[in-house]
Amino acid sequence: MKRTIVTLIILALGVPLYAQQGYTLDVKLEGQAGYKLNLSYVQHGRRKSDTARLLPDGTLRFTGTIEEPVVAVLFNSNPTTRFQMSSGGMFIPGPLLELVLEPGTIKATGTSADSYLATVKGGPMNAELSQLKTKENPLVKKKWELTKSGAQAYRSGDTTLSARLRKEGDALQTEKENLRKSYITKHPGSFVSVYLLGTMYESYTPQQFEQAFGKLAATYKNTFYGKYAAAKIESAKATALxxxxxxxxxxxxxxxxxxxxxxxxxxxxxxxxxxxxxxxxxxxxxxxxxxxxxxxxxxxxxxxxxxxxxxxxxxxxxxxxxxxxxxxxxxxxxxxxxxxxxxxxxxxxxxxxxxxxxxxxxxxxxxxxxxxxxxxxxxxxxxxxxxxxx
Known part of the structure; x- marks a missing residue:
């Protein structure tokens, strides 16, 4: 990841990384007409949820300000993005599109039904995350199809098929986790690595997680995600057997x-x-x-x-x-x-x-x-x- 001495000084002082810089996120998904998009992310330790403004060409635009890099997810009201287990009842949520809110303009393009696979461009951090997504998205897509098929089998009473498909999905999940672990190891100075580590606590033993965190560069440890990963280490100690x-x-x-x-x-x-x-x-x-x-x-x-x-x-x-x-x-x-x-x-x-x-x-x-x-x-x-x- 590109970083400068100025960035390191700012982080060392513990002041906002971006000093309230603005971002614009333009999302254009084929087949999205009639469905809502909700942008969700954490800022100052609290989850924020924003809705978009519709532009004349069908683009959905989100705008805001950030003080540090923020990973956001897009929730799509299109019913094809989840699997409904029962009418009006519980459902299995599908994969979500992850992107980094960073200063400037960010563009996401794709299809509504597979919005989690949208192409994201804009900023060095999104470029890094997109490189990883290129490798893992085929696994995510295949696992989602297995999840839906397994849920359908379970709903129809075929528990044997459901169990087999779940195991196949678990294997794909492990493969995805290994890709992310490899990324973290190879890119210790990346903001994306700090974010990923915080989402993968269950993929490590407590000792391995603490070691992986210790090997990360200090550059982004003062962000929300760095603090979150550090809190995971403490909670692991507090909830150990x-x-x-x-x-x-x-x-x-x-x-x-x-x-x-x-x-x-x-x-x-x-x-x-x-x-x-x-x-x-x-x-x-x-x-x-x-x-x-x-x-x-x-x-x-x-x-x-x-x-x-x-x-x-x-x-x-x-x-x-x-x-x-x-x-x-x-x-x-x-x-x-x-x-x-x-x-x-x-x-x-x-x-x-x-x-x-x-x-x-x-x-x-x-x-x-x-x-x-x-x-x-x-x-x-x-x-x-x-x-x-x-």
Missing amino acids: GRVAPDFTKKDTNGQPFTLSSLKGQYVLVDFWGSWCGPCRSSHPHMKALYEKYKSKGLEIVGVSEEKSPDMTTNENNWKKAIQTDGIQWVHVMNNYGKETQDLVQVYGVAGFPTKFLLDKEGKIVFKLVGAGEEGDKELDGKLRDLLGE
Whole structure:
């Protein structure tokens, strides 16, 4: 990545990298007419969500100011960009277009149905990210097709085919992660590397992650993404097996405060999920069976939901509707409540949904599971059997 001594001095002083410089993002997607685009990114530690202005030629234009490089994703309302598991219910979100907001004009062109594959031009950081995307996009596209086929098979009751397609998709995901790891290793001075590392915590052991972060140049460690990766290291230490789970207080479905440590003396399964998350909700029947089996033996489940809407009322409605629809009658809190002061996804280092932590009677973490599927179910079954018996 191109960088200058001036850049290094600015970062060393910890002042804004771009001093409120402006950007313009023009997006033109074939077949986008009638659908909305939403630009989402984090600035000053808070997620922002912007809508575009429609130009006469059909281009959707976003404008704004930034103080440092920001990676944004584009959400597309086109229904072909997600897989609907049930009418009006849960869905599997498709891949999203990633791009870097940097000073100047950025252009993204492609098709609406495959907006995540759009070509992005404008600025040195987008040039770097685009080089990586050229290699990994074929893998992403193939995995998305497998995901949709697997979901269709699961919906029709063919669990054998669904499991096989999931394994094929997992292999492609591993291949993509290896591409990103290689990029990080080869480009330690790149902003893109700092961003990528923060998104890939689950692809490393805690020790490997800390080592990879240590090898990155200091140039961009003072950005949000550098600080985020550093926070991952600390959260990994806080949620390592054998450590007491970080305590928290969040509002439950009745608006009453619930504190995790109030369950000390019981085995507790803390489940990070979301109403929007297909794999999370497909795991609920198995969790209900476990709860019925072990509740009388001292097991409690605490669902921690992370909702995606910028509107809190929408989040509450989606959350409560999913609880009722799925019939999951255990303790529930929503991370969006008081997220500014205590973000449990960050505190617990959650990098994917669902993620489950099993706590013993002293509140110590004895098991962690990321993702959903038969293999993980068997691991969780075995751990509960060891602790609570048949």
